[in-house]
Amino acid sequence: MNNIVVAFPKAEIAKSIKRILAQSGYSVSAVTSTGASTLTCMQGLDSGIVICGYRFSDMMYSEIYEYMPKEFQMLLIASAAGIMEKDVDNLISLSMPLKVHELLQTLEMMDYSITRRRKKMRQRPKARSDQDREMIEQAKAVLMERNSFSEDEAHRYIQKRSMDNGTGLVETAQMILSLMTEV
Template identity: 85%
Template sequence: MNNIVIAFPKKEVANSIKKILAQSGYTVTAVANTGASALSSMNGLNMGIIICGYRFSDMMYSEIYEYMPKEFQMLLIASAAGIMEKNVDNLMSLSMPLKVHELLQTVEMMDYTITRRRKKLRQRPKVRSKEDQEMLSSAKAVLMERNGFSEEEAHRYIQKRSMDNGTGLVETAQMILSLMTEV
């Protein structure tokens, strides 16, 4: 489940939406009634959805959108006249009067999108520092020299040992270097 922040100038509207979401199994992280408190609530979170109204006492939804963390998506709930933004990244909108099933379907779709994005970020290969890359290259070179491995075989050997021992590639390369240089 992703973080959900609800922000409306009227607390009772925010609490009504929170109740609807809670009954459907969603956990609401924060409820706010000003733009500043909504932004403050989002800043400590890594990804999520903000469900908000059009106008607050201190700012408009567009200012919240501008300053919210880039990992967040916004669901704007406003009158049809208030919804002018079309084709803006990370901004969905629902017009009033609000239908419960539309709200739930939209939140479910946004939640799914954020979950997919998080999964893709986790699957990206890690960027190694220059020192770590040099250590891996040194370990491969030692394995190639001493065992007659090709570079690919040496890499696979380090990967296999890393998985077998439950350690990272760099840590395994360090162990290989310390063991092979002692001999």
């Protein structure tokens, strides 16, 4: 379950939405009544959903949207006249009067979308630093020189050792370099 921040200028509206979410099994991370406190709450969380109103005492929802971390999505709840943005990334809007089932279905869809995005990010291979790439290249060069491997064979050898030992490619390259350069 992703983090949920409920932000409305009127505390009773925020508490009412929090109660609806709690009754439906959602956990609310924070309830705020200003834009600044909403942004502060989001900084302490890794990702999530902000359910908010249109206008706060210190800023508009669009300013919160502009400064919120990219890992967050916003659910704007406002009058039909107040909802202007239609095709904005990470912003979904529901018009007043609010229906509970619409709120819950929208929240479920947003939660699923954040979870999918996070899963895709974890599956993406991590970018290696220049130093790490250089170390892997040096290990391959040592294997090619000492064992007469081709570059592909050397790379596969490092990968296989990495998987067999349960270590990363860079760590395996370090071990190969330390063992083969000592001899």
